[in-house]
Amino acid sequence: MLSLGLTGGIAAGKSLLANRFRELGAVVIDADQLAREVVAPGSPGLAAVVERFGRGILLPDGSLDRPKLGSIVFADDGHRLALNAIVHPLVRSAADSLKFDAGPGAIVVQDIPLLVESGQGANFHLVVVVQAPREERIARMVRDRGMSEADAMARMSAQASDDERAAVADVLIHNDGSPERAVAQLDAVWHQRLVPFAANMAAGTAAAHGDSELEVGVPGDKDAALLRERLVRAVGDLPTSVEPTKADGDRLVFGLRPQGASTDVVKEVLAVAGFFPCAELGSSGDSLGFADPAVRAYIHIED
Numbered sequence: 001m002l003s004l005g006l007t008g009g010i011a012a013g014k015s016l017l018a019n020r021f022r023e024l025g026a027v028v029i030d031a032d033q034l035a036r037e038v039v040a041p042g043s044p045g046l047a048a049v050v051e052r053f054g055r056g057i058l059l060p061d062g063s064l065d066r067p068k069l070g071s072i073v074f075a076d077d078g079h080r081l082a083l084n085a086i087v088h089p090l091v092r093s094a095a096d097s098l099k100f101d102a103g104p105g106a107i108v109v110q111d112i113p114l115l116v117e118s119g120q121g122a123n124f125h126l127v128v129v130v131q132a133p134r135e136e137r138i139a140r141m142v143r144d145r146g147m148s149e150a151d152a153m154a155r156m157s158a159q160a161s162d163d164e165r166a167a168v169a170d171v172l173i174h175n176d177g178s179p180e181r182a183v184a185q186l187d188a189v190w191h192q193r194l195v196p197f198a199a200n201m202a203a204g205t206a207a208a209h210g211d212s213e214l215e216v217g218v219p220g221d222k223d224a225a226l227l228r229e230r231l232v233r234a235v236g237d238l239p240t241s242v243e244p245t246k247a248d249g250d251r252l253v254f255g256l257r258p259q260g261a262s263t264d265v266v267k268e269v270l271a272v273a274g275f276f277p278c279a280e281l282g283s284s285g286d287s288l289g290f291a292d293p294a295v296r297a298y299i300h301i302e303d
Contacts, residue, residue, distance in 0.1 A: 001201065003123075005109075005128070006018060006127075007128075010141065011145075016130075016175065017173060017182065031091055031112040049083065122230045130182065170226065206278040219250070219295055227254070257302040276288060278298070
């Protein structure tokens, strides 16, 4: 399956894109919905939250008073981190179960407001970020959510900055005009990049760039850094080393040296990350190509 992370600042338009992903046929996993479910009445998650913050954050019916808890955690970084430490692992576990059920050919989109803050970017094949001007986001929160301007600014300040989100974005959608314009950007990415990427993943093949409608640019330092982080995350504790180099000006080549790990095991792990055998580097047995049609990237497994 193709695994995507979707994120953006509060009121940037993440729900707009999540809904469009559903319409296009993606399996969308909503972290906010899961975050509510894992602290439902009677759940171990709610018990842990009450133990940390006291029974004062409960409504008379025993459910969580979310506005009251929000006023506590968004006013104090220590409280917010404590809450995240309780809820985030529970949400990830629930999301993993839903992702497993999606099937091998699916495009799975995990809608995660705090993806950047929680350091989850490298867990996905691609990260999609939606951004909107700060003033417009504040206006949306005041108009659509009934928040005061001060509360809106406090929520924004508690999240990552636009620059921090852009730094981990493989796809950046600008929601600074009409909703239709943002949806059109997503549609283009879906048809030109995501559908072929998912098809390559399902078939276990590297991208054939000459057959793609997508214009492939020269990969830069950001592409190299993001891919290397994903590869390092993918190999995990396997005794390997991963080093990127530029080759021929239009592609990335990563040298990977198994240091005691089985080459076959390494290849299995890298297949999950989207790299499959190819002859691009001249040795099909030791060369892997990326399934993403938008990035020319290869791995040479060294002896």
